[in-house]
Amino acid sequence: MSDERTTPRAGEGDILAELEAEVAHELEEHRPPAGGPAYQVVAALVTLAIGLVGAVLAQGYGLGSLERPGPGLWPMVVSVVIVVLSLTLLLVGRGLRDSERFSRASVLPLVGVATFIALAFLIPTLGFEIPAFLLCVVWLRFLGGESWRSTLAVSLGTVAAFYALFLYGLRIPLPHLF
Known part of the structure; x- marks a missing residue:
């Protein structure tokens, strides 16, 4: 005995395929043009600069210690993560092709x-x-x-x-x- 909720009726498979194709077409129409590896490198350099500036600003607020954290501790942690991820993108980004143009x-x-x-x-x-x-x-x-x-x-x-x-x-x- 088949379950009516899971078994497509006649013609439903065609409708689903048409809807999926239409959604994919809409997404492709609104997508920005593809960039290249240079866009990955530029994005990595921009975020690297942001992370470095954030680290300098966080240092100015005072880091404190782990027992008594200062107001700059969490901004410093976030800035260090941004710097590490930016450096990773800078090293790996030259081989990536999935970037979008600015x-x-x-x-x-x-x-x-x-x-x-x-x-x-x-x-x-x-x-x-x-x-x-x-x-x-x-x-x-x-x-x-x-x-x-x-x-x-x-x-x-x-x-x-x-x-x-x-x-x-x-x-x-x-x-x-x-």
Whole structure:
């Protein structure tokens, strides 16, 4: 006895194949043109520079120790990971062929990095809360295209969660207003 839910009816296989072909065609139409190995190398160099700048900025905040971590410890860890991954891509990237050409959309990650740099410079003067909230708003609303309602709700929730995590859970002495 066959199960009606798993056995395709007459003609259903053709419809599924047509839908799959249509989806594949749509994805191919909206995909940016292929780049080459040079695009991999350029991307690796850009992210390497970002990681190195992040490490320098994190050092300026103070790393502390593992028992008493400073505000720059986690940014340093993330920066080191970025540097290691960038160096790996730089070494391996010359042989990869799956990169995409740079386009207007390629600027969006740079805007994201610029907001992180702004966050690093604003935290010592304004505290953690306002720059972190602005970062969330820029990322969600302007880079992610979310609605204002969800942007504000998620931004407030994110800042509150990180505030509690860093100041009370991890006891990291971030500059803060409250």
